[in-house]
Amino acid sequence: MKKPFGSDDPAVLYGNRFLIEDAPAADFPDGGMSALDAMRLVDEELALEGDPQRNLATFVTTWMEPEAQRIIAENLYRNFIDHAEYPISAEIEQRCIRMLADLYHAPGETTGARTQGSSEAIMLGALSLKWKWKQRREAAGQAVDKPNLIFGGDVHVVWEKFCRYFDVEPRIVPLQEGKYTIGPEDVEPLIDENTIGVAAVLGTTFTGHADDIAGINDLLAGIKKEREMDVPLHVDAASGGFVWPFLYPDSKWDFRLEQVRSINVSGHKFGLVYPGVGWLVFREESDLAEDLVFYENYLGKTDATFTLNFSTGASMVLAQYYNFVRLGRQGYTYVMEAMQKNARALADRLEGLGDFELIGAGEEQLPLVAFKLVEGKNYDEFDLSWQLSAERGWMLPAYTMPPQAEAVKVLRALVKETLSRQQIDRLASDIGEACATLEKKGGAHPSERKQVKTGTGY
Numbered sequence: 001m002k003k004p005f006g007s008d009d010p011a012v013l014y015g016n017r018f019l020i021e022d023a024p025a026a027d028f029p030d031g032g033m034s035a036l037d038a039m040r041l042v043d044e045e046l047a048l049e050g051d052p053q054r055n056l057a058t059f060v061t062t063w064m065e066p067e068a069q070r071i072i073a074e075n076l077y078r079n080f081i082d083h084a085e086y087p088i089s090a091e092i093e094q095r096c097i098r099m100l101a102d103l104y105h106a107p108g109e110t111t112g113a114r115t116q117g118s119s120e121a122i123m124l125g126a127l128s129l130k131w132k133w134k135q136r137r138e139a140a141g142q143a144v145d146k147p148n149l150i151f152g153g154d155v156h157v158v159w160e161k162f163c164r165y166f167d168v169e170p171r172i173v174p175l176q177e178g179k180y181t182i183g184p185e186d187v188e189p190l191i192d193e194n195t196i197g198v199a200a201v202l203g204t205t206f207t208g209h210a211d212d213i214a215g216i217n218d219l220l221a222g223i224k225k226e227r228e229m230d231v232p233l234h235v236d237a238a239s240g241g242f243v244w245p246f247l248y249p250d251s252k253w254d255f256r257l258e259q260v261r262s263i264n265v266s267g268h269k270f271g272l273v274y275p276g277v278g279w280l281v282f283r284e285e286s287d288l289a290e291d292l293v294f295y296e297n298y299l300g301k302t303d304a305t306f307t308l309n310f311s312t313g314a315s316m317v318l319a320q321y322y323n324f325v326r327l328g329r330q331g332y333t334y335v336m337e338a339m340q341k342n343a344r345a346l347a348d349r350l351e352g353l354g355d356f357e358l359i360g361a362g363e364e365q366l367p368l369v370a371f372k373l374v375e376g377k378n379y380d381e382f383d384l385s386w387q388l389s390a391e392r393g394w395m396l397p398a399y400t401m402p403p404q405a406e407a408v409k410v411l412r413a414l415v416k417e418t419l420s421r422q423q424i425d426r427l428a429s430d431i432g433e434a435c436a437t438l439e440k441k442g443g444a445h446p447s448e449r450k451q452v453k454t455g456t457g458y
């Protein structure tokens with residue numbers, strides 16, 4: 001066992017012992033260290049993480065007001081699931097769900113859940129689709145062994161995860177070059193009596209556009225009438241659920257459409273809360289399959305739970321409520337419009353450089369710029385991503401589109417609340433300079449390419 005440092009050790013007196021020692025990384029440490037050393041150890045390592053201010057990849061909130069941060073910090077000890085001891089936090093969750101149901105035009109009383117993010121909300125929403133389908137089939141004496149779910153190649157990976165984890169056949173509409181969302185014509189041929197539902201995206205991870213949700217709704221409403229087959233529509237509004245209501249309030253994608261039975265949204269994306277909160281909202285209480293609700297009384301009172309996780313912090317729920325009351329419709333509209341104006345300013349600057357083609361810039365879109373290089377360059381999007389990070393530290397993701405559009409390479413810049421017009425100008429100039437460097441030297445070295453940020457962002 002390693003001797004703990006004595007109080008007379010110079011490292012204790014004058015410095016941080018990890019200046020001259022490796023950090024514990026494999027074996028469970030025999031001895032501990034002072035709180036100051038532990039803090040410095042963690043802090044110093046994290047100094048090499050990506051700088052959120054230059055992170056153009058993430059959809060997730062990287063800045064909140066000091067007042068919101070105070071609420072978060074003061075409530076970190078609070079276990080959200082402990083409804084018996086923390087009933088006010090539970091009530092605040094319910095307020096958030098009611099407000100979201102109102103924002104999404106739910107016709108009446110409804111229900112929903114706070115989740116860890118959209119992934120958990122999607123798992124729960126899709127499980128409810130599966131259970132409701134099973135109930136309908138069993139009631140009619142029909143087989144329940146071959147459920148399928150329809151969605152486009154433009155969905156987030158969580159949808160395929162759901163299908164694999166919960167034994168549902170994924171029926172995926174492939175994308176094509178120039179067509180990065182799906183519509184009713186793509187969905188119709190895939191529907192049969194084993195379809196538990198259709199998932200459509202509002203604000204895709206790849207280009208920020210929306211599937212033709214109204215078109216898919218009309219298709220499903222027609223099928224319900226003509227074939228008496230009720231295929232529900234779930235909207236994955238992970239990003240779009242806090243953008244469309246404020247930027248495109250007349251665009252119908254939510255419970256104004258009769259087949260939309262459930263919606264998920266990430267509070268930690270355009271809901272403007274730090275990571276750790278998502279929401280699932282049902283159209284009506286009856287859209288939640290009752291079999292998925294569990295009742296327990298471990299924590300002092302009988303409680304109904306509909307979650308994949310149990311214990312979790314209450315802070316982000318409280319922070320979400322803070323944002324709802326702090327901003328209201330007017331405030332969210334202001335923030336979304338500001339981001340959209342800056343995204344357009346960036347798009348204009350990039351167009352002006354003459355090196356890029358914008359993807360779907362005139363359409364309803366999240367506040368981001370998706371773009372690719374024009375033909376005939378001696379370098380590609382991955383090279384540019386590398387060069388830009390090397391020259392100025394910007395993290396601009398490059399990725400290929402999903403099948404069958406994988407030949408298309410895309411760059412995508414999220415334009416967040418913290419990216420000022422001044423920084424937009426700087427970013428555009430930096431992109432121009434990185435292009436000029438690449439023109440001269442040609443593409444990046446293979447070893448540089450290996451370091452490119454290729455994820456679509458989260």
Ligand SMILES: Cc1ncc(COP(=O)(O)O)c(C=O)c1O
Pocket residue numbers: 059116117118119120155156158201203204205236238239266278457458
């Ligand atoms: C369209 C879409 N759905 C689902 C998710 C998963 O969301 P979360 O990270 O909140 O679990 C994302 C994340 O980027 C997304 O863009």
